[in-house]
Each structure stands twice: as structure tokens, then as C-alpha cells.
Amino acid sequence: MRHMMRIPLFVAVAVLFIWQASCQTDASKALALPAGQADDGREAFVRLQCNRCHSTPDIAWIGVELEGDVHVKITAASKPASREELITSITNPSYKISKRHILAMTTKDWESRMLPYAEVMTVQELCDIIAYLDEIWSTPK
DSSP, rough: OOOOOOOHHOOOOOOHHHHHHHHHHHTTTTOOOOOOOOHHHHHHHHHHHHHTTEEEBBBOOOOOOGGHHHHHHHHEEEEOOOOOHHHHHHHHHTSSGGGGTTTTTTTSSSSSOOGGGGGGGGGHHHHHHHHHHHHHTTTTO
């Protein structure tokens, strides 16, 4: 079992964004994160209960419709516009909510019902989940 220091994810992501901005002169370069492992990402997806609201081709949705849980299918066709948008969606889900899910996925105060995973996830878990999702999105549609 790997032991790692748990740094709040939002701090780590903020540091990465600041570091990237200070080191690059070409704004077209994407944010660079440590490499992730898709198999570890699949495990983290289940362990963090992402499948309470999301399903993937190989992980079933475990939400309860009668309790108001939303079911968002992650497929090869559902890839976000950019890596930064994906990271923001996971770490600060209230920042931008998909128009097609806005009514089902928000509270009466228009905040996302999704837990801001920046508070509970490590940077490595984020990178692993991104690697897992990249594997899904690289599958032919």
C-alpha cells in the first residue's frame, strides 16, 4: 500500500497552475500533471464513489433514483473540451455546470450537488482518474 502525504488537492492544483503560468511563455501549452495510472484511476473512481452519480462503460452507476441521485454516463463521446475544464469540473464542480445537467445537478442555491473533490482527493488520485477517463475517451466512438 502506498503511503503519501495528503496535501489538499485545491492547494496542489493552484500551485501547479501558478507554476505553469510562471514557467511558460506559450499560452497554448496545456497544464502538465504527473502521470497517472488508469487501473489505479478505476479503483479510485469506485473508492471515492464517483459512480454514485457517474457510470462508465465498465463501472455501473450505484445511485438511487428515488433519492434524487443524478446519472451521468461517461462515454467516449462525453470528453470535456480541455484538460483544464476536466480538472475544474472535478475539483470545483460549481464553477461551471453542463447546461444539459444544470437542473438535475444543482441545489436550490444553484450550487453543484457534486462534492468538490479538491477537499478529499490527492493529486495522484486526480491524475489516476484522469488517466482512467482518458482511456475511455480514447476508445473509438
